[in-house]
Amino acid sequence: MNPPISSAEGLAGLVFLVMLAATGFGALIAVNAERTIRAVAGLALCFVGVAGIYYFLQSPFVALMELLIYVGAVCVVLVFAVMLAEPRPEQQVGKRNAIVGGLSFLSASLLTWGLVALANGAAWCKAPMRINEGSMRDLGQSLLTTYSMVFELVSVVLLVAIIGSLVLGRAGRSKA
Amino acid sequence: MNILDLSNHLQTYLTIGAFLFGIGFYGLLQRQTLIGMLISAELILAGASVNFMAFNRFLAPDPTVGQIFTLFIMAIAAAEASIALSIVIAVYRNYKTIDVVDVADLEG
Amino acid sequence: MNPEIVRVLGYIVAIIAFVALNAAMLVWMERKVAGHIQRRIGPKEVGPFGLLQSFADGIKLMTKQLIVPEGADVPLFKVAPMLVMIPAVMCFVTIPFSEQLAARNINVGLLLIFAIASINVFALLLGGWASHNKYAVISAARAVSQNVAYEIPMLITAITVVMFTGTMNLNEIVMGQAGGFWHWNILPIAKNIGMVVLMPVSFLIFFICSMAETNRAPFDLGEAESELVAGFHTEYSGMGFGLFFLGEYANVFIGCSLAVILFLGGWQCPFGLFPGVHWFLLKVYFLIFVVMWARWTFPRTTFYGLLNLSWKILIPVSLFNLVLTGAFIKVF
Amino acid sequence: MIELASDKQKETFVLNMGPQHPATHGVLRVKLVMDGEYIVEAEPVLGYIHRMHEKMGENRNWAQFMPNTGRLDYLGALSYNHGYAAAVERAAGIEVPERAEYIRVLTVELNRISSHLLWMGAYLLDLGGFTPLLYAFDDREKILDMLERVTGSRLTYCYFRFGGLYNDVDEQFIGEVKAFVARMRSRLPMYHTLVTKNVILMERLKGIGIIDADMCRRYGVTGPVARGSGINFDVRKNEPYSVYPEFDFDVPVYSEGDSMARYMVRMDEIEQSLRIVEQAVNRLPEGPVMAEKVPKVLKPPKGDYYHAVEAARGSFGVRVVSDGTNTPYRLKLRSPTFSNLSLLAEVARGVTVADAVAFMGSLDLVIPEIDR
């Protein structure tokens, strides 16, 4: 199938390309930017792209949660961390020396290459049938039936995280 | 494969997942500050999530599994970010730096 | 050209035009409301009743230089105002102005608005931090704490509505309220007599939270001019400031239209006659008037008073409300 | 931030409030050392509008200094006119006719109401409420119009002369004052509904910026600020001057010492001033408004004289030292807000910026008077 750019599918394909670009570009900024704040901005851009990719994977719910949680919460928390613990201006997001940099680049590209080769080389077999459509209703149902235990555990983890960060955050404070 | 039709192929998603994972891995090795490392870790998680979602869309018999897994990853990531923030602040209070090497030098 | 693409492009252009025009009208309305509340007449020189004043101001802002302060993070400084504007425009995509008049009818429309609106916070933070100004940083931190604190009760009350209506599709929520004001979610006498007590509380919490979320007085701590000069947009001039300003009004419109859709029956007429876009706009502008009226009546709260209001009153009440809603839906 | 990053030892940073800042009402600069939103140290920096009024006094003759007094405190200019005129009259031994004294009291009290109204509006502006300012201006405008018709000026009146007044009031003025008193009495409940009882305002003012009576004495604080801390001191009662003893009025005193108490003192003072104005208008005696035999070139006998009046912001004292020539040998002006402002450093320690603004506003600062 070869959709023309003027059709709806073609436009969707174009938007998908934009999302891919945002993801990749954002990720590159996130690891290469000199200043922490720009790295966080890059991370946010990357997450917006990832949300778009999720949307194309037919799960708008997860896409919106990605925006809500990652951009609206995690990135904001990171910016707060930057504000409260601003690194020295001369080495904002300090990098290790050139040898380590080169080595890590090498190993990371090897890893990526391996994964990509695996992804493209393997013969993925499609599931014979689908038991549901993966819609929001199905999602909610399985979240509260099959995965209810995990759901509860995650809420415990979140509670522990809240209490833990409160304890850690208050510990060093000189006055209330 | 037409470039405008990329969104319908599993390989596209696996590649972008691998790419994110690789970048995150590179950043984790490369970065020296706690926040920088945290950012890289988030990228690795994002790469993994994209993979889950991709398999969920194209291969899984029950297409809610991958979504639920991704949601859990998000929850964990949020918890991780909040804990990491407080650790960063605690470290900064004590050492006035968030550089991991400096913290190690101080034998903290 | 494919008609689908024409439709998409048409909607994009229409939404952007609407956002800009709406903001201009709201600025004019704000100044008129403020003026008459204070027993003066507000703008009157440019155009009839000063209607064109906002356009004159807009032209002035556009011709001004965008000054980038020394030490600012230039790319982020320039991106932040756009980041305020883009989510605001995107939210309009899913707002149903009338049964047919909606750019995109999405199943998770409510969630979409909340998700996209959360980007707004990030933009304020970036703008404040990139300005390299202490007032801006303090203000950005304030704005974010405020947004986080008020997002919780707002989401909880939105969930009560979703529980009651059983859908997150904004179009369907409005459809469910057809047939006179006794069907509206704020006083659902015709549907569920138990909810008559709870829904007004939900509405009030939702409305207060949307005022706080959009940084409107008396919750305008982010730009508290007597403390922080102008807050996160202290350093912005020209259209940089203009975009923050437009974004604020667009957000006010979104907040009020969400309240109208969730509680006041969207485009439905109070007596079941001639539903249409005019009812929607009438209700939204009335709520916006209430927001302005409150702004020009009250002094500003303090930061801690604001957080106390959220954590001590709004969140417990909304949680209690949520539990009771669940119970009432089962009982009645 | 720059300081945050470079100053590793402390987590504080310096924030400049002023010299051009919406909350400082003029060119006051407050240097704040902040820890987050909390103020660690506050240091008022003065001198941005210093005009050497005292030195100017030494280089002008007695009468020529009169216009300067109105420029010290441009919101309550008549009290300052009164203080200077009374001090020089005491030095030169000039008797002021009764009608002139009545008109002085009448206009000074009107001026006090206008000053308090403006303060109320501007204070609410500091707290983020815009509308009360305009309502207050509406009432204040009436006073300004009346005073403009009598004195010829709206702010810097320069209305009093040694031995009396620049000119007499007319019947129209008397009628306007009576109408104004009635109008203002009907407006006060509106202010209380709109402003005083507002829960947001109460939350912002109650318990904020507490000053105790001992602190007031240490810093020499006077006026509504001291009366808000339970000190029953009013120059009009304690060292009566002019014809104040003939009037029946109360001195509002609140003992809480917080911003709300100071706010309430001023609001009650508006009522008391209305009472004085009403009595003065009803009992206005006939007679001349200028003492006879006031020499054209004034040369008070050698000596050291002091006279204090109760201005809108506290006790305004004028000390004149005369060497018998036609210019003062030394002129010392004791401005009330200078003492009141000196509290800031102590009270602002450990409070948030918003509360500091609420506290600073409640002091009713007029910067030209502090700098002189």
Place this chain on the structure above:
Amino acid sequence: MGGYFKEIFDGAHSLVAGMGVTLKYLFQPVVTEQYPHVAPTMPDRFRGHIELVANPETGGTLCIVCGMCQKACPSGCITVAGEKVEGVKGKVLTKYELDFTKCSLCGICVESCNPGAITFSKDYNLAGLRKEAFIYDLKKRLEERKR
């Protein structure tokens, strides 16, 4: 618990009462003066800058060049000069200059003037682009007014 709800209720009540006040004023007529369209009238005693009084008989000035105003002025903004002219008693005014940039409108000069030769003008629209625009030659202004 009762206190908690009472607090909320009282707070809400005060807010509604405040909004009632502003709503009432919203529908009342405006009180501001629409300045450029409606010009205010200055009261009789308005103290503008000073102006020479025209002699009702001759149309000239009443000034006798005694210099009292110049001496009385605290800011030294008045410059008066005169000369002897044959056949006229006293001096004749040749120059009366007011430096309005220094003037504080106190009116001491008007009080000090025995012949009543100066008075306050009713000008309030005083703005200019240059400092020199505020150095008024009052004699010239008097002559212009006469015409």
